[in-house]
Amino acid sequence: MPGQFKKVRRPPENWWVRSYLPAILQGLWITARHFFRNLFIFTAHRFGLLKHVRAGVVYQWPEEPRPVAPRYRGRHRLLKRPDGTPRCVACYMCETICPAECIHIIPQEVPDPFIEKAPKAFYIDLSKCIFCGYCVEACPEDAIRMDVFDFRLASYDRFQMVLDMETMLNSEPSVPYK
Amino acid sequence: MVRTLWIEVGKALYLFGGLMGLAAILTWLERKQSALMQDRVGANRARIFGLRLLGLPHIITDAVKLLTKEDFVPAGVPAWLHAMAPWVTLTVACLPAAAVPFGHVLYWGGQAIELQLMDMQVGLVYALAIASMAIYGVILAGWVTRNKWAVLGSLRAAAQLIGFGVVLGISLIGPVLLYGTLNLQEMVRWQDATVLGGWLPRWGIFFQPLAFLIFLTVGIAETKRIPFDLPEGESEIIGYFLEYSGMKFGAFFLADFIETVVVAMLTVTVFLGGWSVPYLSADQGGFVWPWGAHTAVPPVGVTLLQMAAFWVKVFAVCWFLLLIRWTLPRFRIDQAVRLGWQYLLPLSVLNTFGTAAVLLIRQ
Numbered sequence: 001m002p003g004q005f006k007k008v009r010r011p012p013e014n015w016w017v018r019s020y021l022p023a024i025l026q027g028l029w030i031t032a033r034h035f036f037r038n039l040f041i042f043t044a045h046r047f048g049l050l051k052h053v054r055a056g057v058v059y060q061w062p063e064e065p066r067p068v069a070p071r072y073r074g075r076h077r078l079l080k081r082p083d084g085t086p087r088c089v090a091c092y093m094c095e096t097i098c099p100a101e102c103i104h105i106i107p108q109e110v111p112d113p114f115i116e117k118a119p120k121a122f123y124i125d126l127s128k129c130i131f132c133g134y135c136v137e138a139c140p141e142d143a144i145r146m147d148v149f150d151f152r153l154a155s156y157d158r159f160q161m162v163l164d165m166e167t168m169l170n171s172e173p174s175v176p177y178k
Numbered sequence: 179m180v181r182t183l184w185i186e187v188g189k190a191l192y193l194f195g196g197l198m199g200l201a202a203i204l205t206w207l208e209r210k211q212s213a214l215m216q217d218r219v220g221a222n223r224a225r226i227f228g229l230r231l232l233g234l235p236h237i238i239t240d241a242v243k244l245l246t247k248e249d250f251v252p253a254g255v256p257a258w259l260h261a262m263a264p265w266v267t268l269t270v271a272c273l274p275a276a277a278v279p280f281g282h283v284l285y286w287g288g289q290a291i292e293l294q295l296m297d298m299q300v301g302l303v304y305a306l307a308i309a310s311m312a313i314y315g316v317i318l319a320g321w322v323t324r325n326k327w328a329v330l331g332s333l334r335a336a337a338q339l340i341g342f343g344v345v346l347g348i349s350l351i352g353p354v355l356l357y358g359t360l361n362l363q364e365m366v367r368w369q370d371a372t373v374l375g376g377w378l379p380r381w382g383i384f385f386q387p388l389a390f391l392i393f394l395t396v397g398i399a400e401t402k403r404i405p406f407d408l409p410e411g412e413s414e415i416i417g418y419f420l421e422y423s424g425m426k427f428g429a430f431f432l433a434d435f436i437e438t439v440v441v442a443m444l445t446v447t448v449f450l451g452g453w454s455v456p457y458l459s460a461d462q463g464g465f466v467w468p469w470g471a472h473t474a475v476p477p478v479g480v481t482l483l484q485m486a487a488f489w490v491k492v493f494a495v496c497w498f499l500l501l502i503r504w505t506l507p508r509f510r511i512d513q514a515v516r517l518g519w520q521y522l523l524p525l526s527v528l529n530t531f532g533t534a535a536v537l538l539i540r541q
């Protein structure tokens with residue numbers, strides 16, 4: 001006999017268990033209980049009662065927003081300085097670390113001697129992005145975050161999948177940071 | 179004469195309208211009930227004038243979708259044979275209902291109307307005979323479409339339906355011995371009484387619980403739905419209607435629901451007192467409660483209550499059949515056939531002999 005095996009004996013069952021009737025009745029009891037519980041709560045909701053109790057576990061998206069965990073990595077957002085200019089200094093950290101190579105930055109000079117550079121254009125191609133969050137980790141200026149929890153990123157046109165700097169600068173975070 | 183004809187047409191429209199309507203509602207109920215059982219919401223997106231109506235418009239959208247889909251006929255298949263299979267299945271699924279009494283006698287315009295389409299002495303045999311013909315449509319569908327998987331499905335259907343068909347017949351011999359008749363209307367009349375000092379309705383389920391259990395199991399198997407969905411087996415072979423699309427597929431789909439309703443009708447008629455309402459007696463002119471009280475109901479009210487009770491009971495049994503369908507996992511083909519031949523058949527024979535012995539001793 002190739003290999004070693006251990007034969008597991010099934011515990012002997014009496015005829016009542018072996019007829020499957022108790023298991024069937026148990027299963028019917030569980031499903032029927034769920035049915036009547038949900039039926040009762042849905043009916044109560046129709047009359048405006050028991051609104052704090054959820055019937056079922058389904059979110060009626062898109063009418064009902066789906067809660068998102070705070071650690072969720074959503075769409076990218078660029079942060080601004082108090083004077084409204086982007087915090088990004090076009091250092092290429094994010095573009096370098098991006099494994100999907102979806103970030104493209106065009107830098108420009110700025111008159112302020114304390115600021116290295118500024119982005120003239122900043123593109124993120126969401127059709128390439130893998131939402132790994134490395135760009136957020138790599139940024140030395142805390143200029144990019146992924147906290148726009150809008151996951152309706154589908155588009156009819158691949159060029160609409162490219163985020164430009166204006167969009168990212170003017171996005172609002174879904175969950176405010178402390 | 180013309181009046182009699184109109185009455186017959188009206189009865190047929192009433193019964194088959196109810197049958198088809200209930201089958202259509204079951205397509206909706208199946209989604210909503212399974213959704214509630216699984217903590218979901220169920221179909222609710224289709225709407226009429228912005229009204230969602232609990233997802234009821236999905237019945238219409240289903241029909242529209244099925245009617246407008248491509249009607250595909252495989253190459254080299256005679257189109258008329260291909261079209262015949264779903265209609266044989268659908269027709270045969272509807273016909274047993276003709277023997278089912280949906281009420282007692284309605285006195286209307288000085289005329290007694292028997293609330294049954296066919297008042298025949300062998301009503302039960304007729305219903306079983308027609309029900310066993312359902313296999314023809316299934317085999318035809320599998321055979322004619324020249325598809326291995328469809329043939330596999332119809333072979334499975336043959337193995338399953340023939341095996342369970344035998345049990346279906348034998349499991350009902352016990353009740354037939356008890357009632358002493360094959361006439362379904364007579365059976366219901368027998369059950370339209372009370373026992374145990376007027377407390378318990380004299381329904382077949384209380385005298386033949388084993389037969390009820392076997393009949394229900396076999397009835398579910400005859401509808402070819404989970405847990406006995408081997409002819410379909412949608413996770414492995416798709417089944418006998420594999421090469422059907424559009425409304426031809428819809429006919430098979432609807433036939434399953436109609437069979438569910440018909441099985442529920444037969445269960446109600448044989449085991450659950452048919453149209454009889456507990457404690458309501460037409461002879462006593464109202465409700466005779468077990469504690470001695472009496473509530474008078476006019477004769478027309480009695481008949482209407484009984485007609486309503488029939489549909490309520492049928493609907494309740496349909497609900498229970500759907501509950502079973504969405505609770506139990508499916509059998510393997512060898513398990514299902516073994517269940518039928520090795521366990522249910524001996525049990526039903528045993529039940530027959532037991533019933534006969536008890537009746538003989540009591541005589």
